[in-house]
Amino acid sequence: MKIYVPRDSAAKALGADAVAVALQVEADKRGLEIELIRTGTRGMIWLEPLVEVDRGTGREGFGPVAPSDVPALLDGTLAGLGPVEEIPFFARQTRLTFARCGLIDPLNLTEYEAHGGLAGLRRALGLSGEAIVDEVKLSGLRGRGGAGFPTGIKWDTVRMAKADRKYIVCNADEGDSGTFADRMIIEGDPFCLIEGMIIAGLGTGATKGFVYLRSEYPDAIAVMGEAIEIAYRAGVLGGDVLGSGSAFDLEVRVGAGAYVCGEETSLLNSLEGKRGVVRAKPPLPALEGAFGHPTVVNNVLSLATVPVIFEKGAAAYADFGMGRSKGTMPIQIAGNVKYGGLFETAFGLPLGDLVNEIAGGTASGRPVKAVQVGGPLGAYFAPSQFDTPFGYEEFDGAGGLIGHAGIVVFDDSADMLKMARFAMEFCAVESCGKCTPCRIGAVRGVETIDRIAQGDAAAVPLLTDLCETMKEGSLCALGGFTPYPVMSALTLFPDDFAATKEAAE
C-alpha cells in the first residue's frame, strides 16, 4: 500500500508532519507494510492535510486528516473523497506548469523523468539558441511575475547581447499577499524550475543562474538547495549538462525580508550585496543586469512553464488561453473563501466564476464584498465587475491588473477604508526610499486616510491628488501602483469613506 502525504509548507502548517508520523507509527504497530511518500501539494488547501492512499487501484483522497483519523484510515473505514483527480476543483483544471506538483516526491529525479521531466531539456539541447528563443516566442508565454512582458523577447535581447558572461536570475521573491504558486512549485517540483532555467541558459548563452528566494520561505529554500545538489550529482547541472558539453551552474540566494526586492533591479542590487534600491532603466537588466552582465530576470512560474512548452511544443501551449494571454495561469485563490488553493486554468475564465464557483464563495458564508487581484499593488474589484475575463489586457481595461494571479476574497465585514490605509502603510514600510512621492507620499496617504476616517470630507480630494502624484512621480510600481488598491477602494466603496460614517455607526 502506498500512502502519499504532502510536505508542502501549507500542508505542514496544518499538521501534515504529525499525520505522517502517526501513519508510520500505526503501520509499524500493526506490522503493516506501507510505502510512505512525501509529495508536494495538489493545491486543494482546504483539504490539507490531504492524504492519498493507493491500494493498487489508484490514488484515493482523504482530508483533512488528523492524527486521530489514522487508525480508521488504515482500517479502510474512514470516509474519503474518492479518486483525488476526480475532485471537481482538481478535475476542472488544466495542469501544465503544475502537472507533477502533488503527484511525485519532489526530490526523486527518476520519478520526475518518468512523468515527463527532462524531455523538454533534451529537446532544447538539440536546438540552436535562436531556435530555443523562437519556440518561447511562439508559445506566447508572458512574464508571470506581474508585468506580463513576453518572455521570448526578453530572452532574445540577452541572446543577442555580446558578453563573456550572462546570467539567468529566477525571481522567487513572491512577496504579494495572496500568492503562493512560486512556493508551491519549488516545494513540489523543483526540478521543473531547474530544467526551465537550464533551457533559458541554452537559449541565451548564459551559464550561471541564481534563484533569489525570500527568507520567509524556509522550506522552499531547503528543497531548492537539495534539488540543486541532486541535479549536480546526476549531471543535470554542472559543466556538462546531460553529456551535451554545455555548462550551467545554479545557486540559491536568500532574500532578507524586503518586499521591494521582488522588483527586478532592486533584486539585482540585493544579489550583488547592496541595498535593495530600485535602479533607473535604462540600462535594461537584459543588457546590464547582475554584476553588470546581460541577465534574464524571470519569475519562477515563467521559467517553470518552459519545460512543458518544449515537451509538448509551443503551438500546443499557445492553443490554450485567449487573445494575447496564451496558455494557462496558476491562479491562487486566497482569503475568505470556501475552497482556497491553486487552480491552474487557461486564461479567460471570468473573475466571478473563479470567486463564486471555483472558490465556492466565502468561508464565512457572508456575501462577497471585494476581491483584490494581483497582490498589494492590485486593484479591488466589486461583484459588479465579475464578468471581467482573467487575462492581462482584460484586467488592465477594467482598471486593474492580474499581477502574479493571486485573488483575495473579502466578505461584507471588510472595511475598505482600512484596506486602503493598509495599502499606504505597506508602501511606506516597504518603500526603497529613492523617490519622494513614494517615500513621503505613502506616509501622507496614511495620515490623509486617517483624516477621512475622522470625518474630514475635505481630505478625500487630497487623497485623490496624492494618488495622482504617486502614480506620476514614482520610479517603480510600488509607489506607482499603490494608488490602484487605494483608489479602487475609494471609488467602488464610497460608503466606507463617507464623512457620516462615524456618526452613522
Place this chain on the structure above:
Amino acid sequence: MPHTPQQSLQPSAQQPSTAEIAALIDSQIGLEGPLLPILHAIQSAYGHVPQVAAPLIAEALNISRAEVHGVMSFYHDFRDVPAGRHVVRICRAEACQAVGGAALADAALERLGVAWHGTTANGAVTIEPVYCLGLCACGPAAMVDGALLGRVDFDRLDEILTEVGA
C-alpha cells in the same frame, strides 16, 4: 559545486569571537556578491549580527563600515541586537486580514503587552509583523521560530505563547 548559502559553522559559545566571525565570513566569501550570504550566516549563528562583525566584514570585502551598516539597515531581517529567545511572526497582509488576521495580531500584542518588534519583559518572545508567508489559503498565518502555522486562532496562539514562556 557552489556553496549552499545556508551553511553555517556552529560557534562554540554564544559570545561571538573574532575568529568565529572571520570563519563565517570565510565560508561565504567565495560567492559572487557575498555580503547578504555573510550577514545571513552570522545572523543564523548568533541570532543577530554583533557589533564586532561590521569592521571584519568591511575589511574582508574591502568596503566601508558605513556601507555594511547601510545594507544591514535596509533589510528587515537583519538585527544588530539579539531578539527574545523565541520569535513569533504574525502575518499582517491582506489575505490573512480577510480571515481575521488583524484581530488575531491585536490580541497577540495585547496578550504580550508589547508593540510590534517588541520583546516581552522576561526576554521570552519577540513579536514581529510579516507580510505574507505564502499560507494565504489557510490564514491567519504565523511562524514560531521557523515553524509555520495555518488557520491560527487566538486560543491556539495563546497556547503557543504560553509554551514558549511568554
